[in-house]
Amino acid sequence: MREGQGGSVIKSGSSNSGIPPTITGATRIVPHLAFPSGHLRTSTFFNPRCRELGIDAVLVPWEIAPEDLPGAWSALRLTRNVPGVVVTLPHKAAVAGLCEHRIGAAQSLGVANVARRNVDGTFVADMLDGVAFVAGLRRAGHEPKGRRALMVGAGGAASAIALSLAGAGVASLTIANRSHEKAEALAQTVARLCPGVPVSAGAPEAAGMELIVNATSLGMKPDDPLPLASDTIPAGSVVAEVVMNPDVTRLLVEAERRGAAIHRGVHMIKAQIDALIASIFGPVPVNA
Amino acid sequence: MREGQGGSVIKSGSSNSGIPPTITGATRIVPHLAFPSGHLRTSTFFNPRCRELGIDAVLVPWEIAPEDLPGAWSALRLTRNVPGVVVTLPHKAAVAGLCEHRIGAAQSLGVANVARRNVDGTFVADMLDGVAFVAGLRRAGHEPKGRRALMVGAGGAASAIALSLAGAGVASLTIANRSHEKAEALAQTVARLCPGVPVSAGAPEAAGMELIVNATSLGMKPDDPLPLASDTIPAGSVVAEVVMNPDVTRLLVEAERRGAAIHRGVHMIKAQIDALIASIFGPVPVNA
Numbered sequence: 001m002r003e004g005q006g007g008s009v010i011k012s013g014s015s016n017s018g019i020p021p022t023i024t025g026a027t028r029i030v031p032h033l034a035f036p037s038g039h040l041r042t043s044t045f046f047n048p049r050c051r052e053l054g055i056d057a058v059l060v061p062w063e064i065a066p067e068d069l070p071g072a073w074s075a076l077r078l079t080r081n082v083p084g085v086v087v088t089l090p091h092k093a094a095v096a097g098l099c100e101h102r103i104g105a106a107q108s109l110g111v112a113n114v115a116r117r118n119v120d121g122t123f124v125a126d127m128l129d130g131v132a133f134v135a136g137l138r139r140a141g142h143e144p145k146g147r148r149a150l151m152v153g154a155g156g157a158a159s160a161i162a163l164s165l166a167g168a169g170v171a172s173l174t175i176a177n178r179s180h181e182k183a184e185a186l187a188q189t190v191a192r193l194c195p196g197v198p199v200s201a202g203a204p205e206a207a208g209m210e211l212i213v214n215a216t217s218l219g220m221k222p223d224d225p226l227p228l229a230s231d232t233i234p235a236g237s238v239v240a241e242v243v244m245n246p247d248v249t250r251l252l253v254e255a256e257r258r259g260a261a262i263h264r265g266v267h268m269i270k271a272q273i274d275a276l277i278a279s280i281f282g283p284v285p286v287n288a
Numbered sequence: 289m290r291e292g293q294g295g296s297v298i299k300s301g302s303s304n305s306g307i308p309p310t311i312t313g314a315t316r317i318v319p320h321l322a323f324p325s326g327h328l329r330t331s332t333f334f335n336p337r338c339r340e341l342g343i344d345a346v347l348v349p350w351e352i353a354p355e356d357l358p359g360a361w362s363a364l365r366l367t368r369n370v371p372g373v374v375v376t377l378p379h380k381a382a383v384a385g386l387c388e389h390r391i392g393a394a395q396s397l398g399v400a401n402v403a404r405r406n407v408d409g410t411f412v413a414d415m416l417d418g419v420a421f422v423a424g425l426r427r428a429g430h431e432p433k434g435r436r437a438l439m440v441g442a443g444g445a446a447s448a449i450a451l452s453l454a455g456a457g458v459a460s461l462t463i464a465n466r467s468h469e470k471a472e473a474l475a476q477t478v479a480r481l482c483p484g485v486p487v488s489a490g491a492p493e494a495a496g497m498e499l500i501v502n503a504t505s506l507g508m509k510p511d512d513p514l515p516l517a518s519d520t521i522p523a524g525s526v527v528a529e530v531v532m533n534p535d536v537t538r539l540l541v542e543a544e545r546r547g548a549a550i551h552r553g554v555h556m557i558k559a560q561i562d563a564l565i566a567s568i569f570g571p572v573p574v575n576a
C-alpha cells in the first residue's frame with residue numbers, strides 16, 4: 001500500500017476519557033523505558049493529558065533489560081519522531097549517564113526520569129521525581145516546610161525527593177536505608193547542596209517525626225515487609241508513599257489506623273505528568 | 289514514583305470507535321518503520337482492529353531514515369515488548385535483508401512489509417502486500433482470475449502484487465515501469481515462480497486490458513503525473529490503486545469518467561490489517 005499526503009484524520013474522543021488520541025503517522029512517540037514494564041501506569045495519565053493539551057503524542061511502554069540499554073538507547077537517537085523518553089527503574093542512573101546534557105536534579109544527583117531528544121539526536125536529562133513529590137504534597141495541603149521529616153530509601157527517586165524536601169525547607173531530614181552507607185552518602189550530598197537544613201542518616205524510626213516518606217519500592221508486592229516499624233508512627237503526622245500500585249499500601253493502612261494523615265503515591269504521578277510533558281514538549285500553560 | 293503490580297486498569301472505549309485501547313504497561317508496541325512517517329494511516333485501522341480482537345497492542349509510527357535503519361533495527365531486537373514491526377517505504381527490501389528468516393513473498397522477492405520478532409530476538413519477514421491486494425479485489429467482487437492485467441510499477445509492493453496476480457491466475461500480466469529493465473527483471477521472476485501464466489514487460493498501455501493496477505506511488509501528491517495515459521482505459525475494465533491517500537486519486541477519477549469500475553487503495557489496507565495482525569500475533573479468528 002502507498003499512503004499519500006493529502007488526507008487528514010479527525011481526532012476523536014473527548015478529553016478526560018482515559019483514552020489516548022487516535023494514533024496517526026504524525027503522532028510523536030515517547031518510549032517509557034523500564035524493566036519490567038507490565039505494571040507501568042504512567043501512560044494512563046500522560047496520554048489523556050497530552051490530548052487535553054492538544055499535543056499529538058503517546059507514551060508507550062518500552063521494555064529493555066538493563067544490559068540492553070546502551071544498544072537500545074543508540075536507536076532512540078535515530079528515531080525521528082521520538083521527542084524524548086520517560087525513564088523508570090532500573091534505568092534512572094544509566095540514562096542520566098547516557099545523556100549528553102543533564103539539568104536540574106539530574107545534574108546534581110546523576111539520575112534521570114525524563115530525557116528530551118534534541119534535533120541532533122543528543123539528549124538532555126532531567127529528574128522530576130523530587131519536584132513532583134513536593135508539588136503533590138502541597139496540592140494535597142501538606143506543606144513540608146518546617147516539618148521534621150523521615151525518608152526511607154536512598155535510590156534514584158529517594159535522592160531526588162530528599163533534595164526537594166531539603167530545598168522546600170523541612171526543619172530536619174533523616175534518611176534511613178537498608179544500606180546505611182548509601183544513606184550517609186545521600187545525606188552528605190543533600191547537606192552540601194542545601195546548606196542550612198540539618199540532614200543526617202539514621203534509623204527508620206518515625207517517633208517524633210511530622211512527615212514520613214516511603215521512597216523505596218517496598219509495598220508494591222503483597223508480601224513486602226513494611227519499610228519502617230509502623231508502631232512508631234505518631235498520630236497527626238503525614239505518611240506519604242511513592243508506591244502508586246497498589247493505590248493504598250499496607251504502610252498507609254497502618255498509618256491511617258494510628259491516626260496519621262496519608263498521602264498516596266498517585267499524588268506524585270499526577271503532579272509529575274505536567275512536569276514530564278513540559279520537559280519534553282515545552283511549557284504547559286497554567287490552568288490548562 | 290514506583291509503580292507496583294497489584295492493580296489493573298479497565299480498558300475503556302467501545303469497538304469500531306477508531307481509538308486504540310488505553311495504553312498501559314502491558315501493551316505491546318508494534319513500530320511502523322517508515323521515512324517519512326507523517327502521512328501513515330495504517331495505525332488508524334490496525335489499532336481499532338486489535339481492540340476488536342482483544343489484542344492489547346498498538347501500532348505506532350517509527351520514523352527512521354534509510355541510513356539509520358541498521359542501527360535502529362538492532363535495538364528493536366532488544367525491546368522485549370515489541371512483538372513485531374510493520375514496514376513501509378523505503379525500508380521494505382532492507383528489512384527483508386535484516387531478518388534472519390523470510391517466508392512467503394518475502395522469501396521469493398526479498399522485500400517485506402511485516403516482521404515477527406521471535407523470543408530470541410530474531411525476526412521472520414513476510415510480505416503481505418500481494419495477498420492483501422488480491423484479497424481486497426475479491427472482497428470488492430473483482431475476481432482477477434482469467435483477466436488480462438496491466439500493472440504499472442516494479443517496486444516492493446508491485447513485485448508482491450504481480451506475484452499474487454499471477455498466482456491468482458490472471459490470463460496475462462503486463463508489467464510497465466519507468467525503468468523497463470526493472471520491469472523485465474520482475475516479469476522474469478514472476479514467470480519463473482508462476483509457470484503457465486504469460487508475464488511480460490511492456491508499455492503502460494491500457495487498451496485491451498481488463499484489470500489495470502497502479503502499483504506506483506504516483507497519485508500521492510497533487511501534481512504527480514498519471515501512471516498511465518488515461519485515454520487508453522477501456523470502459524468496463526477495473527482500475528485499481530495502491531495509493532490510499534488521497535482516497536480517490538486522479539487516475540481513479542479519470543477511469544470512472546471513462547466508464548471503468550474503480551477500486552481504491554483503501555481496500556488493500558483493509559484486507560491487509562488482519563493479515564498483518566495474524567503475521568505478528570498468530571491466526572485471527574474467522575468472522576471476528
